[in-house]
Amino acid sequence: MPNHYRYIIFYKPYGVLSQFTQETPKHTTLKHYIDIPDVYPVGRLDWDSEGLLLLTNNGQLQHRLANPKFGHQRTYWVQVERIPNEDAINKLQRGVKIQDYRTRPAQVRLLSESPQLPERDPPIRFRKNVPTAWLEMTLTEGKNRQVRRMTAAVGFPTLRLVRVSICNLNLDNLQLGQWRDLTVSELELLHNLPKTN
Incomplete structure (x- = not known):
């Protein structure tokens, strides 16, 4: 010890x-x-x-x-392809099925503007004519590639993922x-x- x-x-x-x-x-x-x-x-x-x-x-x-089992919160800023609608956000909040597992309910909101972050190296791939949006997602579990799988399950693939907090x-x-x-x-x-x- x-x-x-x-x-x-x-x-x-x-x-x-x-x-x-x-x-x-x-x-x-x-x-x-x-x-x-x-x-x-x-x-x-x-x-x-x-x-x-x-x-x-x-x-x-x-x-x-x-x-x-202790359910500690982790918060992520997630840049997704296209602008998620209310239905997609509600599904993420309730929990989505990924393979044979349903995720726990999560706190999810659409950010009104892009967060202040350093440029990513390499930058994300931008597609002309395809807008992007940022979500703030707070989870109490951490399954393998969970955030990416959740946003993909509701039709908005993750382009960039940044964890901004763990508990306090x-x-x-x-x-x-x-x-x-x-x-x-x-x-x-x-x-x-x-x-x-």
Whole structure:
């Protein structure tokens, strides 16, 4: 058991694997950005997703945040192809069927303007004459590629996906590719999360 726990948040760029081991030379991993021994991501973000990643060496906290039965909130800004109608948003809010699984109800709203985000490298593929829109989606579970599967299921494929918060933690003033230790108040809130949902 480590005597000293570390808790850091990282603004993961597009194209970075949520792991420290490099499977092939062409993969960029967390070790290209974070030089801290024995911390591991809580949950994951796919290589083609961006945003907030929490890392710690506290296995108990890792378990609590990653386990779906505790139902901790994660919020994403999701750029989709075309403008979702009310029917699609209602379906996302109620939960949609992806393969043999129905997602839990989610908080979903259409953002009135594009969020302030750094440019993605490489940029998303724009299609002439096909508008895009941004959704804010808050989930309490994290199935494999869930947000992408949900928006596809209602006919609005995801073009860009950025996680902006986990529980009380958010990107705030963190720059793309940067990390920092959690503040004392952030840690207190994290440790005082309900033990069950």
